[in-house]
Amino acid sequence: MRIVFFDSGVGGLTVMRDACRKLPSESYLYYADTLNVPYGTHSKEEVYGFVADCIDDILSRYEVRAIIIACNTATSVAVDDLRKRYSFPIIGMEPAVKPALQVVRESGRRVLATATPLTLKEDKFRRLLGKLEEPSRVDTLGLPGLVRFAEDGTFDGPEVREYLREQFAPFDLERYGAIVLGCTHFVFFKDAIRELIPVHMLVMDGNAGTVKQMMRVLELEESSGQVSEPDIVYMSSLGTEEDKRKLESCFRRLP
Incomplete structure (x- = not known):
């Protein structure tokens, strides 16, 4: 079996x-x-x-x-x-939002939860946020482009990094203590993500x-x-x- x-x-x-x-x-x-x-x-x-x-x-x-x-x-x-x-x-x-919040609690920083748009809008994700002590400290970001890159076998490079820069641009990442990779495809891009976020930010996933x-x-x-x-x-x-x-x-x- x-x-x-x-x-x-x-x-x-x-x-x-x-x-x-x-x-x-x-x-x-x-x-x-x-x-x-x-x-x-x-x-x-x-x-x-x-x-x-x-x-x-x-x-x-x-x-x-x-x-x-x-x-x-x-x-x-x-x-x-x-x-x-x-x-x-x-x-x-399950996206590792709860452990991410626990990690950043003392610092007072926020958590950026990334996933596919469908995951982020589903009831299961909303129920997960509803169980948290401080859901207001969690912001979300859909990154469907990373799925396409992964399926094409492109795990780093100028296109990937430019896409990530554009997606991160609306966020003041200095305010965040952790980024949650809420899609298993995103784990392939840990190194690229680490290069683009502040050194104090942790990269977390649910694997x-x-x-x-x-x-x-x-x-x-x-x-x-x-x-x-x-x-x-x-x-x-x-x-x-x-x-x-x-x-x-x-x-x-x-x-």
Whole structure:
């Protein structure tokens, strides 16, 4: 049985990388819905249909131990209904806004939460903000362009940095203590983002928390054993060999 990581594209590879580091001997399957990426530009109903179809495709070929929806957008619009539909564990992503606020509390600085536009407007994200002690200290920024860059394999360079500069321009970043990467695609751009923000700003994401939750639900403990290569199967909704090679290449380039 395999632990499945699902995303619209390459972003969820960053979450699976963290899982492989802690649990190198487990068997994994990575599935990218490259037919419909990016999710952030689709409706809630469309995204749910995409995800359900992809999970059915996975289940027709493999036995599944759990599915990690390694996509904040898919989690925000579909995870509750997916848990009702399937009996195996389904683990979603959550932007690391709460821990970011905790980190900046003493400094009095603000938190900038970035995500796809669909994630930011969904009820799940608003409910998350509603649970916080100081939601008024959180500002949001949609960065859909980073998804497009990641899917094109452009993780740094003049175009990326100019896009980020334009998006950050309306914000006085000196007032912020942390930036939250609320889309797994954005994790690929940590280095570029760090170069453009004040040195005191922390860059935070939800990957570690997601893997920790996965381990808790599956009752797994971090392994000290070493394997030369993790056991990973790559799949995509397009189903092409080129897609599979692209996913494996992106995974191997992760630090």
